[in-house]
Amino acid sequence: MPIVDFTIDGIRASAEKGTTILEAAKLYGINIPTVCYLEGLSPYGACRLCSVEASTDGGEEFEVVASCTYEIHREILVKTDTPRIRRIRRMLAELLVASAPNVKIAQDIAARIGISRVRFKMEDNRCILCGxxxxxxxxxxxxxxxxxxxxxxxxxxxxxxxxxxxxxxxxxxxxxxCPGKIIPCQGVKTPGELCGRCLRPEDMPFCCPMGTFGCFCERSPL
Ligand code: SF4
Ligand code: SF4
Ligand code: FES
CATH class of the missing domain: 3.30.70.20 (Alpha-Beta Plaits)
Known part of the structure; x- marks a missing residue:
């Protein structure tokens, strides 16, 4: 398989032609949040939480792409953590946790992305349409x-x-x-509440001790 050189977050990198940005980022230890992606299944591109900026013209222009579906076929520049990307992820995470506050991955993503307030009406959907x-x-x-x-x-x-x-x-x-069927977020005490306890060690005894249930934490990044 031919090898393609590319740059990701300033790191010169290479990967087999056709590797997705998400897969390539993992190889270089760069963590990109995902919701609808699962290794072993075809990428679907629905949640857009994995958005990154990519440029194929040497950095003149960057477009926002879903890293789980974008395949690297030629030299590109990729930025995974820019103000534009952070804005997009914050909005998507807020919408996700407002739609499904009792689905654990929604709370985990919201905590990881630093959502402290939700401007939308909290609902109680159990299906996040991840496919x-x-x-x-x-x-x-x-x-x-x-x-x-x-x-x-x-x-x-x-x-x-x-x-x-x-x-x-x-x-x-x-x-x-199904993310809607695994153990729900253990930190939610009032239905529809925004949790985030996995990021506050003083609250951990009341929540999931040291990421036992797989919350985002240093030992268990999403
Ligand atoms: S239980 Fe039925 S619907 Fe679910 S994966 Fe198996 S065959 Fe498909
Ligand atoms: S039922 Fe579960 S796995 Fe299927 S789309 Fe909804 S949340 Fe995803
Ligand atoms: S992980 Fe959902 S669009 Fe990429």
Missing amino acids: LCVRMCEEQMGGRALAFAGRGTNRKVSPPFSKKSETCFACGGCDSV
Whole structure:
């Protein structure tokens, strides 16, 4: 596989042609937040939390791209942590935690990105529309028993044509990757509250001690 040189956060780097920016960043120890990405499943590009800035003209112009879907095929410049990117991530994290405050990854992302206040109405959605279940079913389990249906606020995951699927063989693969079904954030005491206790050591005994449940912390970055 041909190798491509590129620059990421000022580091001269190289990767196999076709590697995504997200995968390449990991190789160089650069952590980019993700929600709808899971190694082993095809990237989906839905949450945009993994946004970075990329330039293919030597730095004249930068565009915002989803690092999980953007493949490196030629020399590029990548910046993963700029004021523009921080603004985008803050807005997306705020919308995510407002939509699903009881879904742990939403609280983890909000804490990691430093959201201390949510300007939007807190809802109680359990599905964050990450599409992991759909891809898990189709790509790893061969089920093709799930699909997205509807648009906008009516968008949801359901069996194709909203009918009980004949192709579901109850393997549980979809459940195993669903962020809405894993242990909820242990720090939320009042429904809909913004947690962030994993970043305040004095609150940790009341929350998850030392990231036991996988919260963002030094030992367990998202
Ligand atoms: S339980 Fe059914 S819907 Fe879920 S991954 Fe398995 S086959 Fe697909
Ligand atoms: S049901 Fe779970 S895995 Fe599927 S899209 Fe919703 S949050 Fe993601
Ligand atoms: S992780 Fe890249 S768009 Fe969701």
